[in-house]
Amino acid sequence: GVKAVVLENRYEPAVVQTQEEAAEPLMATSGAMIGTSAAWASGYTGAGRRIAVIDTGIDTDHQSFSGEGFNYSLSLLAEQAGMTVEEYTAELELLDVEEISKVWDELNISTLSYTPDEMYVSTKLPFAFNYVDEDLDVTHDNDSQTEHGSHVAGIAAANAYIANGDGTFSHALETVQVQGVAPDAQIITMKVFGKSGGAYDSDYMVAIEDAIVPVSYTHLRAHETEL
Numbered sequence: 001g002v003k004a005v006v007l008e009n010r011y012e013p014a015v016v017q018t019q020e021e022a023a024e025p026l027m028a029t030s031g032a033m034i035g036t037s038a039a040w041a042s043g044y045t046g047a048g049r050r051i052a053v054i055d056t057g058i059d060t061d062h063q064s065f066s067g068e069g070f071n072y073s074l075s076l077l078a079e080q081a082g083m084t085v086e087e088y089t090a091e092l093e094l095l096d097v098e099e100i101s102k103v104w105d106e107l108n109i110s111t112l113s114y115t116p117d118e119m120y121v122s123t124k125l126p127f128a129f130n131y132v133d134e135d136l137d138v139t140h141d142n143d144s145q146t147e148h149g150s151h152v153a154g155i156a157a158a159n160a161y162i163a164n165g166d167g168t169f170s171h172a173l174e175t176v177q178v179q180g181v182a183p184d185a186q187i188i189t190m191k192v193f194g195k196s197g198g199a200y201d202s203d204y205m206v207a208i209e210d211a212i213v214p215v216s217y218t219h220l221r222a223h224e225t226e227l
Contacts, residue, residue: 012198013056013146030155036181046182047077048092050126051156052211054204055149057130057138057191060121062150064158064178065187067122072169073160073184095126095186095214103213108206109134121189124159127214128189131207132199138191145193154178157185188214 031037058065078088093099100116109129118136119127128138140147158180161169172179190207192199 008201010198010200011193011204013148013193031179031181034181039181044182045073045077045160046157046180046185047074048094049182049185050095050188050214051153051182051185052188052190052207053149053153053156054190054192054207054211055152056145056147056193057140057149058125058128058153058187058189059147059150060125060128060139062154063162063176064154064172064180065124065150066159066163067124068163069159069161069169069172070122070124070184070186072163077184094123095188096120096123097126099214100127106213107210109210124186125189126186128191129210130191130194132192132194132196132203137194138189143193143195145198149189149191149193153187153189154180156180157182157187159183 063069074089074092075085078085081088083091097117097120100119104110104116109131112134114129114136119129121128128136130137140150158172158178160172160179160183162172162175163169172183188211190211192203192207
């Protein structure tokens, strides 16, 4: 009764094996090297955009990915635009549980025993799922697949502001010397390296398909509004 058999490739993250191979990436200076400061000065901060990181997961507790810092930055942008936070964020059409629910049946993971609200971590991390293990653990805590996913997410969209713990915020570049290229973008976390090891073709393919669905829905809705 077998119609076809397809062999899948399995990919493993590149892990440093010896001290001689160790590298020292400098995120504090990489932004200047590619000219991101010019983009920021022109008002391009990634606000209203979503970046899907299909990798080893993310440190959900890291200060650079906190919903607190993200919300504070958006409040400053709203003030600059002469708008309330509610008005500003409504224009951005941030990914949230409501939007995930509208496209839920189109996602590959909708066949599993989870609900749209379980994908939501915060306004910064509105969608997070472990595709290789088919569970909600998107951290690096329970596997040995490296923290590469957090590094990539940080390069792309580490927050512009860091919470000080007393209700105030500090600029990330001044305090921790780390800020993403698009600091005000949301991060869609899709873990394809996990407790079950490396990523198979099907793991990252279904993740890519699911990443496209919310974006396509937003573009379609915008087109319908124009009509």
